[in-house]
Structures are given as structure tokens and as C-alpha cells.
């Protein structure tokens with residue numbers, strides 16, 4: 761990656777491409793459509809207000825599906841990096857994921873920020889408490905804390921503010937290397953992290969099946985399936 765300062769702190773941003781080989785559809789595969797609805801038209805607070813059954817059905821289906829999937833070699837390699845990198849270098853690895861599945865955790869990662877929320881959480885809009893949730897929401901189950909039947913998927917829709925942005929920007933400020941894996945670069949603010957990190961002095965690397973929309977912002981792009989390029993990159997770092 762050319763002339764660069766010593767790498768200690770690494771921030772990794774992942775998107776749907778890291779889970780694609782586990783059998784979870786990406787957003788912009790199939791033309792970004794679900795039952796002929798554009799994802800942008802289902803994943804919004806307006807859509808939920810207009811047609812809650814449609815939106816709850818969409819998320820119930822996906823919540824059930826992820827529980828049948830397994831982490832792939834990319835998830836496992838990132839967990840291995842998080843475990844060994846601090847011992848080797850004294851640096852830190854932070855994983856920021858846009859994914860709402862739990863495959864990073866099941867692959868062994870511990871320092872994970874889910875900036876777009878989590879499928880396996882339900883958020884009660886009455887008492888504002890999040891509860892771990894595996895079943896459906898379409899039948900309006902009561903909140904385990906306050907009993908109100910006002911649970912919604914704990915995911916960040918368009919127009920809502922992504923989670924833990926302060927922590928993410930603090931980590932970007934300390935990053936020596938920013939790596940983006942399997943994301944199209946179509947959705948902000950995540951799509952802007954590469955520019956933020958680069959302006960703050962980090963090296964930037966993209967690992968993706970094909971070039972993302974913001975590919976030209978990266979110092980380097982390596983193209984290929986995540987299950988191959990991610991383990992190869994981790995081995996190179998830990999060598």
C-alpha cells in the first residue's frame with residue numbers, strides 16, 4: 761500500500777457483501793427489490809406508518825432467515841484479526857457494520873458497532889427499551905418491559921440517525937488504516953467514512969466483489985469474493 765505510517769489502529773466497515781456468501785441477499789442484488797417494492801420504500805419510517813404490516817412482514821422474514829445462516833470465512837478471519845492484532849502491535853481493531861445480522865458476533869468478533877441496528881432486537885417506542893427478539897412482530901406482541909404493543913424492528917431506516925456515530929468518528933480520528941468490505945458506497949453517512957478517514961491521515965483499502973461507488977477515494981482496491989480476499993488480507997497483516 762505504498763509509503764505509509766506504521767499501522768496500529770484499524771477501523772473496518774462492513775456491508776451486505778460480507779454476508780452474501782452466507783446466503784443473505786445484499787440490498788442491491790435483485791435490483792434492490794423485495795416483492796416489487798424498492799428497499800428504499802420499505803426501509804423508511806413513512807413506510808412503517810403507512811403500511812406497518814408490509815414492513816413488519818419484511819423484517820419478520822429476514823429475522824427468521826438470518827437465524828438459519830452461518831458465518832463464512834470472511835467473518836471468521838475478521839474475528840481472528842481482532843484477537844491477534846492487539847497482541848502483535850498494541851493497536852486496536854474496531855468493526856463497524858452496516859449489517860443487521862449477527863454473523864460477525866457468531867464468527868467471534870467482540871468489538872462490533874451495528875450502526876444500522878440489529879434484526880435480533882425489538883425497540884419499544886412506548887418505553888424506549890430494546891429487548892432481544894427472535895420471533896415475529898407482525899402479531900404485535902407486548903413489550904417484555906412495559907407490555908405496550910408498540911414494538912418495531914430496531915433497525916435504522918432512511919431519514920433516521922445511525923447509531924453510535926460519536927464513537928465511530930472518534931475511532932476514525934485514531935485510525936491508521938480504514939478498510940471497507942462488501943459495501944456499495946451508496947448509503948450515507950457510511951459511504952463518506954473513507955473520505956473522512958483519508959482526510960484524517962489514514963491509509964484506505966477497499967475489499968469488494970466489484971468497485972464500489974466511492975472506489976476512487978481509496979488508496980487501494982482488491983476485488984474478489986469476501987470469503988477469499990478477506991482471509992488473504994488478514995493473513996498478510998498477521999504474517
Ligand code: BJW
Nearest residue numbers: 775776777786787788858918919942943944947948969986
Ligand atoms: C460482495 C459480495 C461478495 C456482493 N464478496 N463483496 C442524498 C445524498 C446523500 C445522502 C442522502 C441523500 N438523500 C438522503 C440521504 C441520506 C440517506 C442516504 O444515504 N440515502 C441514499 C439512498 C442516497 N441516509 C440516511 O438516511 C441515513 N441517515 C442519515 O443520513 O441521518 C443523518 C445523519 C447522519 C449522521 C449524523 C447525523 C445525522 C440512514 C441510512 C439507513 C440505511 N438503512 C438500511 C436498512 C437497514 C435495515 C435493513 O436491513 O432493512 O441499511 S438501507 C441498506 O443500505 C441497509 C444497508 O446497511 C445499507 C448499505 O447497503 P450495503 O451494505 O452497501 O449493501 P449493498 O447491497 O448496497 O451492496 C453490497 C455490496 O457487496 C456491493 O458493492 C457488492 O459488489 C458487494 N458484494 N457480494 C464481497 N461475495
